[in-house]
Amino acid sequence: MIADYDRLANILRAYYTARVSFERRRHYSNLAPLRSGTDIVDVRNVADSIRTFGERYLRRVFTRDELKYCASIANEGGDSVPHLAARFAAKESVMKVLRPGPSDAIAWKSIEIIRGPSGSCAVRLHGHARALARRAGLSGIAVSLSHEQRYAVAVAIAVEPSSMKAGVCDRATRRSTCP
C-alpha cells in the first residue's frame, strides 16, 4: 500500500512538474493557456459498485465500446476493474476540463474514452459534454490514464483559445481606435 502511495505521488509530482514547466514556457512564448483536470479513483469502490448494482452500474457509466475493451481484458485472464476505474477517473478529469455549471447535466457516457491502435487513449464527446466543449472553443482534449491494483488516476488537458482570441481582439481594437 505504501508503494502504491509512492507511485501515485510520483505520477502527480511528474504531472505538476510538467504543468509548471509548460506554464513557464507559455509565459515566455505567449501560447494559449491550458485547462487541466485530474482525478483519482479507489479501484475497490468500483468493484463494490459492480458487486452492488451489477449491470445497471456498468451500463449507466460506461459506453458499449468501453465495456467491450474492459471485457477483453477479463477474457484474457486479466482484471478489468482497474481499467474501468481508470476510465471513470478519465471521465471525471475531462469533466473538470469542461467546467460544467451546477445546472449542466452531463451523463457519464457522454464522455467516452477510446483506445487507439497504439494503446494511447483519446476522448470522444457526445451530447451536452460536446456542446460544452464547443462553447468553450476546445478543439480537442488529451487524456492520460494510469492504474495500479489499488488506485486509478487520469489527467486531461485542453488548450483554451481565449488568449489567442483576446490577442486578435486587441489588435482589432488597436486598429479601430488608433489612426
Place this chain on the structure above:
Amino acid sequence: MPMNEAIRDILKGHARLRADASSIAEDTDLYKAGMTSHASVNVMLALESRFDVEFPDRMLSREVFGTVAGIRAAIEELTAGR
C-alpha cells in the same frame, strides 16, 4: 418512511459523507460534505431502486444531486401523478 428520511438513509449507505447523513440539512452541499462523483453514481442507482424511477440524462447535474432538497425535487417530479 418520509421522502427526506429515505433520501438520507440512502446517503448514509452510499454517499460516503464525512458528516452524519441523518442530520444533514436539506441545503447542505453534499459534494462539499465529502460525496465524490463516483459515490454520486451509487447514490443515484440506490435512489432509482428505492423510488422505482430512472433519472434521465437531463437530471444528472450537481444542482440535482448536490443537496437533499435537489434530490427530493427530482424524485417528486419523476413520481408525479402516481
